[in-house]
Amino acid sequence: MADLSDFYELDALLGDEEQMIRDTVAKFVVNEFMPLVADHFEAGTFPMELVPAIADMGLLGMHLDGYGCAGASAMAYGVACRELEAGDSGLRSFVSVQGSLCMFPIWKYGSEEQKEQWLPQMAAGEIIGCFGLTEPDHGSDPSNMATRAQRDGDKWILNGSKRWITNAGIADLAIVWANTDEGFRGFLVPTDSEGFEARKIQNKLSLRASVTGEFYMDDVIVPESMRLPDAVSIGAPLSCLSEARYGIAFGAVGVARDCYNAALDYQQGRPQFGKPLSSFQINQIKFADMLTQMTNANLQAMTLGRLKETHTVRPYHISMAKRHNCRVAIDTARTARAMMGANGVSTEYSPMRHANNMESVMTYEGTEEIHGLILGQEITGIPAFR
């Protein structure tokens, strides 16, 4: 059977280098990550032992230029995210958080000294970052955040807490967003700072192969040299989210593809009532729908890639693709899960793990509703979320 999962052969439009990057990541995921994922998902841990290999390939901050970063194209970053998330959303999250949420703000809003101090070590995976925007009481409306930074001469004093933070607990450096008398500002806070305390959130039912935590800051003193000088509004953290959401739009296609393939493989090989499950009309219609939705998602992602490369991408483009593709991924995962019967609920197969992961991926980086409202505002000119 021909593999139809890239239905319109869109990957043929990728350049040679982008195809090689795709193949390298795909091979890494299959050979190194897949043998580990089920155990880490059950244990609620991330395979830290893979970080050196992830860094050696150049995945961390791969779309940034200079400072030890690979400087790959936006499209290459997209397809890398797709292959990573076909493995597990936790793996793609690790790479997104480090590259798009932690390295990107330093690269974009940092001073020359900050870039030289942090980016090469972060690209090498020697320093792990986390991105602290969400708070216990403020998620979708970060501009009402309670975390405060008070200027004190050439220092800042930070107070507040951040919750639902990927890699909090294992990170060496936190990118902390805080309100100040001068407006919203971003700070680089080493996690061993006096008064900084991080804790892992236990008992998640989703994105288990990724560490999520919370941290508290009690009079944490940060020198002015650790403030991101060019980040002067809430637009700065939101621009980081745009980078990461771009990767999610591609990653969700990887999830859908992996679930579709798992269900197809399973149904072709399992007879019931004397013939393969895939020979029943209702199942064929399900495959046709899954393939169509997945193709739509892929078309959105690849088009977004072209827009990003020509620098014409707008935040609302990213909102549509993130929202649509996450919905496709979770629906595909759930359908695939059901098509595999009882075996579908075991960690031996990927669809239920993916379906659970997508609950988080649909929530973080802007929920499905919030992205719908961003589109609604673009359509009507009326902001409905305030």
Next chain:
Amino acid sequence: MKVVVCVKQIPDPALPGELDPSTNYLKRDDKLILDESDSYGVEMALQLVESAGGGDVSLVSMAPNGAVGGLRTALAMGAEGAVLVSDAALAGTDALGTAKVLAAAISRMSPDLVLAGVESSDGYTGTVPEMIAGALNIPSITFAKQIQIEGGNVKVQRQTEAGYDDVECPTPALVSVTAGVVEPRYPSFKGIMAAKKKPVEELDLSALGIDSSSVGKNGARQETVQVTDAEERQAGEIIEDDGDAHEKIIEFLGELKVI
């Protein structure tokens, strides 16, 4: 230290292969990729040069239609440059002809060490490396699991059924590397992007001074006379366990000489 690695570029084994019914040759129209058997030689060469603290890893390949897909992968892993021999007259070349052509290309590169795979994944005659050594008149060591360069000598742990032999010979020499003995690195993205700019010198037969009648289909001393489908696999033997199944399994493994 200069190391030259022979790398064969082959049709992707993940795609269904096809024979041309008129010639019985494998169709090689699609993109060719690096034979995994040769990724071990590339890795070994890179490690040797890294531990020597300097040197150069170059590649040599013979392939139709100027194919460079597999060479680019090895260049992305870290090799410096490559020589590709490609000529329409090479269609149908047998293993000896391949060895002659590769030897002619290698002799222009004056390496200290030539590495090759033990056997390719598609042709797998397992004869090309030693014939290259013969044509170059240099010593060769087969089945290497570990290689060390010391002074003007190459020291090899040569894999055997029971363990390994320590073998040593003067350089220049050719060593064939056993598959699986090193972990080939993933090409880095920087390496992938740099690979495009690395030099690939393409040579034809006249550049190597090889008479085209001595290679290709006409020069081949080997001919494919007939192709038949492989016999269907026989169903395995099923042993009912009456308490002595383990003895039968041990007996069976004994017959296979694996225990």
